[in-house]
Amino acid sequence: MKFVCEKSVLLTAITRTSWAVASKSSVPVMEGLLLDCSFGELKITGYDLSTGIKITVPADIKEDGQVVINAKILTDIVRLFPDEPITFQTDENMFATITCKNVRHEIVCLSAKDFPALPDIEKKFFLSLAQSDLKQMISQTIFAISGDISKPVLTGSLFDVEGEKLTVVSVDGVRLSFRTAKIENESEEENFSFVVPGTTLKEVEKFCADSDEEVSICVGKKHIIFTLGGSMIISRILEGDFLNYKNAVPKVNAFKVRVNRRDLITAIERVSILISERINDPIHLNFEEKKLYISCRTTLGSSQDECQLLDAAETLRIGFNHRYILEALRACPNDEVELELNTHVSPIIITPPGSNEYLHLVLPVRLKER
Numbered sequence: 001m002k003f004v005c006e007k008s009v010l011l012t013a014i015t016r017t018s019w020a021v022a023s024k025s026s027v028p029v030m031e032g033l034l035l036d037c038s039f040g041e042l043k044i045t046g047y048d049l050s051t052g053i054k055i056t057v058p059a060d061i062k063e064d065g066q067v068v069i070n071a072k073i074l075t076d077i078v079r080l081f082p083d084e085p086i087t088f089q090t091d092e093n094m095f096a097t098i099t100c101k102n103v104r105h106e107i108v109c110l111s112a113k114d115f116p117a118l119p120d121i122e123k124k125f126f127l128s129l130a131q132s133d134l135k136q137m138i139s140q141t142i143f144a145i146s147g148d149i150s151k152p153v154l155t156g157s158l159f160d161v162e163g164e165k166l167t168v169v170s171v172d173g174v175r176l177s178f179r180t181a182k183i184e185n186e187s188e189e190e191n192f193s194f195v196v197p198g199t200t201l202k203e204v205e206k207f208c209a210d211s212d213e214e215v216s217i218c219v220g221k222k223h224i225i226f227t228l229g230g231s232m233i234i235s236r237i238l239e240g241d242f243l244n245y246k247n248a249v250p251k252v253n254a255f256k257v258r259v260n261r262r263d264l265i266t267a268i269e270r271v272s273i274l275i276s277e278r279i280n281d282p283i284h285l286n287f288e289e290k291k292l293y294i295s296c297r298t299t300l301g302s303s304q305d306e307c308q309l310l311d312a313a314e315t316l317r318i319g320f321n322h323r324y325i326l327e328a329l330r331a332c333p334n335d336e337v338e339l340e341l342n343t344h345v346s347p348i349i350i351t352p353p354g355s356n357e358y359l360h361l362v363l364p365v366r367l368k369e370r
Contacts (some may be wrong), residue, residue, distance in 0.1 A: 001037045002089040005057060006197070007100065010086055011078045011362060013044050013055045014071065019203050020046035021071040029114045032068040035088070036112070037061050045118070051200050056230035061067025063089075066112035069096060069117040077105050102197065118234055121220035125187040125194070128216045131228055133181040135166040135208035138201045140179045140331040140358055144200040146172035153240030156195040156359040158216075160245075163190050169245045170198075175324050176248055177331065194219055195242055200235035207231055249349065253340040258310035258353055259292065261337045263370045265329050267294050267305040269270070272322040274300045282319035282365040291315065296322075310336065318344045319367040328360035340365060 014033060019192045022030045034045040041343065042059040045052065049069055067090050081100040096109045138157070146154035169178040170284040204226050208215060215228040219237070226233040268283060271294045275281050279298065284294040289312050295304035318341065328350050329337070340349040344367070350360040 001035070001067060002062035002087070002300065003037050004085050005040050005042065005059040005061045005081055006061065007078060007081050007086055009057055009059075011075075014078060016054065016207070017044045017046035017053045018071040018075055019206075019260065020048055020051045020233075022048040022188060025135045028070070029068050029110050030116075031070055031072070032110055032115070033071045033074060033357050034066065034068050034112055034115045036066045037064045038066075045115075047116055047118060047357040049116060049362040051197075051203065052232075052234040052237060053203065054118070054232045058201040065090060067094070067096060068110040068112055068115050073100075073107060077107075080121040092282055101332070118222050121218060121225055121234070123218055124163070124221060125189065125192050126217070127166065127183050127185050127187065128214050129183040130212045131208040131215045132210050132212065133203055134215050136209065136333070137166075137179045137181055138208075139168040141168050141177040142198060142205070142212075142362075143200055143327045144170035144172055144175045144177040145330060149252055151240075153195055153238045153242055156189050156197040157359050158170075158193055158194045158195050158242045159247070161185060161187075161191060162192070164232070170247065171243050171248070174321070174363050175328065176243075176245060177328065177359065178245060179358040180356070182230075191367055192219075193242070194224065195238040195240070196224060197235060197238055200224075200233065204233055207233065249359065250340075251340060253346075254342045255287075255314045255316075256311070256338055256340045257287070257313045258336050258338050259262065259307060260310070261329055261332055261335060264292070264307050264337075265326060267292075267307045268322055268326055268329075270305050271296050271303045274298045274303050275322060276300070280321065280323075282367065283322045283325070285316075285318050285320065287318075289314045289315075316344060317367065318340060318348070319365040320362060321365060324362045328362055331360065332358070 036043040040058040040061050046085050047053040069314045084101045089096050094109050096107050098105045156274045160167040166183045167178050167180045198315050218225045224237055250292055281298045283296045290309045292307045292309055317365045338353050347363045
């Protein structure tokens with residue numbers, strides 16, 4: 001096989017497909033990328049038997065063929081080449097010659113026959129939405145995915161489709177986040193759901209642009225494919241019963257107040273300076289009319305700050321893990337957010353004012369009596 005490709009184009013493609021390559025494996029081909037020249041196109045694939053990424057690359061194809069190249073070595077070679085077109089050529093002895101200007105490398109390549117084939121998917125559901133919407137849905141919920149591998153289904157996000165609306169939900173037992181968006185549902189069924197691994201969603205988020213360009217999602221019985229531009233990401237679907245998120249959110253709360261999101265983040269960041277990761281003392285939130293007093297006391301000392309509320313609140317003292325509250329607030333795109341609360345043992349709910357486009361729920365920490 002032989003092709004010529006611009007350095008920047010090739011480097012981007014092999015870097016992105018390398019995200020799906022096994023970093024260490026007893027099988028050398030699993031640490032490699034499949035380079036496939038056929039039908040006038042260069043296709044590069046990485047696959048670790050869990051997640052696969054295939055990218056079609058614009059290149060001048062001189063000779064068809066397929067080989068597997070170690071992903072790390074290939075990335076390092078291309079990254080350090082001059083910013084000039086790169087020529088890649090293989091011979092019958094399974095050696096690849098890679099040249100760029102006056103730089104030349106000869107490396108061993110592996111047979112494409114040993115590279116695992118991407119799974120075939122029998123289409124079950126199909127939907128599409130803007131890349132910018134999917135990117136926001138992932139970034140605003142992925143932080144709440146569970147890291148507890150004893151409950152595999154919670155290590156992913158639920159995609160819940162209801163007609164032309166998609167809700168992406170993440171939950172880890174202490175917090176819950178969801179975000180909704182309008183989609184095009186081209187499936188025979190109006191309502192359906194599936195769970196996508198968090199590791200896959202991290203890669204999908206990197207591929208999504210801040211644009212209205214479309215991303216297509218094809219769902220099979222055990223796998224899912226995200227297609228955007230010339231890229232395809234394939235992943236297994238997580239099995240199991242996901243939390244009924246609709247029942248987990250309180251329908252009625254005692255009071256609701258608005259607050260400037262940035263002011264609240266800054267106040268919590270100041271107060272939590274004295275909190276150590278080893279002990280992780282809670283922050284105290286004291287709601288009193290139009291003031292929110294934030295404080296904490298640790299073995300290192302104490303700190304306090306206050307934040308102006310935009311509405312009058314009931315008197316309430318409640319505690320939280322500061323990191324959980326901060327991650328939820330940072331995921332909100334609005335300048336103002338609404339805080340809904342009931343009692344000192346009920347969760348706090350963070351939503352946009354006058355909308356249910358997204359929601360973050362965080363369970364409190366029981367405070368010691370003063």
